[in-house]
Amino acid sequence: MVGYKILLISCIALLLAMSGMAAAESWNESDFSQQEFGINLTLDSAGDNMTWYVNLSGIDGHWSTGTQLLINNSSQTFMLGRSPAEGIVYKEYNGGWSSASPLPEGMAVIGAPNSEQYIIVVSQSLLGNGGEYFCWAINVEATWPGHTSSVQQQFPADWGRWSSPDENMTCTMIPIDASLDLEKSTNGDDADEAPGPTIPRLDDVTWTYNVTNTGNINLTNVTVTDDMIGLIGVIPLLMPGESMELTEIGIAQFGQYENNATAVGTPAVNRNFENGNLNNHYVMDYDLSHYFGYSTSSGSSDIPTANPLLVIGGIGLAVALFLRREM
Structure with a gap:
């Protein structure tokens, strides 16, 4: 196909200015509800996915870590991530949490148990169309030997947590890709x-x-x-x-x-x-x-490669020159 796509540069600049966000945003433990261990959280919206990077620090001696991402869009609330007790998990919320099920297509959770980095990927197409907003929150936990429960730090700090997962989430606009x-x-x-x-x-x-x-x-x-x-x-x-x-x-x-x-x-x-x-x-x-x-x-659909009159004339001229040469 001979194609050409135009999306004005001024449009891109305008979108970035209007959305108030670059391709990536970052937060640290000071933005969370507690500061008992270090956290660096980055949300990257480049490409076709929304990708959360969770990096933990200052958790020497831990024996179990995990992180769970909560998302609410216009149609549903769901959770995905790694739970120290359940492993990689996906659940939906409708007045109460469903049983755990495999991750739907378009989602991924990367990070083994006890990792100091987790990566959670969700296809933008699962969250809505360009220009729409979805809301989200994240919970990060670590458990030390001798403790019966984990230390959990959440973002945003005043998020409603598990019993009120739709309350006080942070909201992000899906980048617009018009083509x-x-x-x-x-x-x-x-x-x-x-x-x-x-x-x-x-x-x-x-x-x-x-x-x-x-x-x-x-x-x-x-x-x-x-x-x-x-x-x-x-x-x-x-x-x-x-x-x-x-x-x-x-x-x-x-x-x-x-x-x-x-x-x-x-x-x-x-x-x-x-x-x-x-x-x-x-x-x-x-x-x-x-x-x-x-x-x-x-009677023919052949595509001509030369004008027939020119071809006949050329042949006649060649014959005349040949006869003159022989005389």
Whole structure:
């Protein structure tokens, strides 16, 4: 595919300014409810995942550590992490905690028992669309020999903990990644490069325009145009991962034909995106397509490589020069 995606640099700068966060944020033990051992917590939102790094220090002599991440988005509250008692664990909350179950696809917990570092990974697609907020809290624990219970430190410090897990969490915006993909075909052939399919002159030609939202935010008023035809259509709303197909039918012309399609969409302002909007920014992609129209009177769909009159004239000239040489 001949494609080109544009997301204005000013849009990126504006998003960072509006969201008030860089790709990574960090906290230490002073941000937790207790300070009995050292903690460095980093949340990295780069790429397709949200990744929490938990590094522990000052826990010499411990025999058991663990960390659990609590997340609340618009649809559910759940917990994942490593528990000293249960190992790697995933639970959901609906007025009470469910039994432990395997981690869903798109989640990972890295760190063996008694580790001093834990990494928890959650796909951004499980948390919501770009521009939406999800809330979270984290619990870190360590147990020393001779103690019957672990020392637990939580962030935020006033988080409601296990009995009220949705209270006093910290909230983070999912970074916006706005993009789209346009694939144009001629009579079912991608035909990015010439000559493309051969079509009898005056036969119908069907162009198909497939538009996909490849980002994580809704796109509105996705407008598809063709440089040889004009407006193909407008898609009012295209959700992340959604594709829509538009078609146009024309009449084949004689000779080599090329047209270029363009799709332009505007990132939607989400109801939870409180700090601004993206109405003045857009994303774009384009795709070329080709065909070669031949005359049915010739009885052949072969693509000519030279003008027949020039070929005959060239042969005649060669014969005349040969006869003159022999005389």
